[in-house]
Amino acid sequence: MKMLRHARQAATLAAATMLVIGGAAGCAKEDTGGTTESGVTLIKAGALTTCTHLPYAPFQSKDQTGKVVGFDVALIDLVAAKLGVTQEIVDTPFEGIKSGADLNSGKCDVAAAGMTITDERKKVLDFSEPYFDATQALATQTGKEVKTLEELVGKRLGVQGGTTGEEYINGQVKEKSLDIKVVSYRDLAALQQALATNQIEGAVNDLPVWNEYIKANPGKVVVAAGFDTGEQYGFAVKKGNAQLLKTVNEAIAAARADGTYDKIYAQWIGEKPVG
Numbered sequence: 279m280k281m282l283r284h285a286r287q288a289a290t291l292a293a294a295t296m297l298v299i300g301g302a303a304g305c306a307k308e309d310t311g312g313t314t315e316s317g318v319t320l321i322k323a324g325a326l327t328t329c330t331h332l333p334y335a336p337f338q339s340k341d342q343t344g345k346v347v348g349f350d351v352a353l354i355d356l357v358a359a360k361l362g363v364t365q366e367i368v369d370t371p372f373e374g375i376k377s378g379a380d381l382n383s384g385k386c387d388v389a390a391a392g393m394t395i396t397d398e399r400k401k402v403l404d405f406s407e408p409y410f411d412a413t414q415a416l417a418t419q420t421g422k423e424v425k426t427l428e429e430l431v432g433k434r435l436g437v438q439g440g441t442t443g444e445e446y447i448n449g450q451v452k453e454k455s456l457d458i459k460v461v462s463y464r465d466l467a468a469l470q471q472a473l474a475t476n477q478i479e480g481a482v483n484d485l486p487v488w489n490e491y492i493k494a495n496p497g498k499v500v501v502a503a504g505f506d507t508g509e510q511y512g513f514a515v516k517k518g519n520a521q522l523l524k525t526v527n528e529a530i531a532a533a534r535a536d537g538t539y540d541k542i543y544a545q546w547i548g549e550k551p552v553g
């Protein structure tokens with residue numbers, strides 16, 4: 279009984295807090311944000327605002343109705359649920375996400391963009407525990423397979439600007455002194471379009487996005503070679519936002535423990551590799 283009364287008092291207090299926040303937001307020109315019951319401060323009251331860069335299926339892309347869906351979206355929905363708010367997604371260039379600029383300027387609370395954890399990015403972002411393992415893959419049109427980068431000498435190879443794939447390829451080209459024309463595209467859709475229309479001989483990006491593309495466009499493109507870069511994806515928050523980071527990590531850990539993670543994985547990625 280005592281517990282119940284306490285809980286009720288806490289709820290009343292929380293409702294009062296919400297009202298105050300609502301009032302403040304009403305006066306100010308811009309939304310002044312809000313604090314959830316668990317003490318996490320959000321840039322917009324009632325929402326967990328996520329920065330991402332579309333399209334990046336199966337992690338985030340628009341469905342037929344225009345709704346943004348995917349593996350990352352499903353995981354961040356769990357974080358939003360834990361905070362008692364709904365997720366709102368902002369589509370923005372990858373550069374602003376990985377540089378920390380979007381989180382620092384208050385464009386969003388969290389970044390979820392199939393983003394690889396790197397030492398360089400760790401300097402400007404605080405990453406969650408890893409939530410996905412990825413490698414790089416070289417896709418070509420069916421019938422034009424190449425197994426090595428050496429076979430692309432004198433040809434054009436596409437990458438996506440600002441990504442770890444671009445960095446890996448530029449590194450290889452330099453290290454092996456390969457005369458390959460590396461062409462950077464602003465997003466995954468532009469890269470895939472370039473490959474489909476013969477503007478490039480091959481294209482490098484994270485393996486799961488090629489698997490997804492091949493599922494959606496059977497027979498046209500193949501994964502011709504893989505590069506085991508041993509990457510891990512992390513969600514990111516503004517440097518120092520320990521409260522939100524804790525909630526993100528707790529949501530991932532809970533999803534891994536209760537089977538939700540596996541369900542989301544099966545839905546968006548497919549069968550888990552054995553071992």
Ligand code: GLN
Nearest residue numbers: 334391392393394441442
């Ligand atoms: N995983 C890659 C990176 O972090 C690609 C991410 C993306 O394009 N959304 O650079």
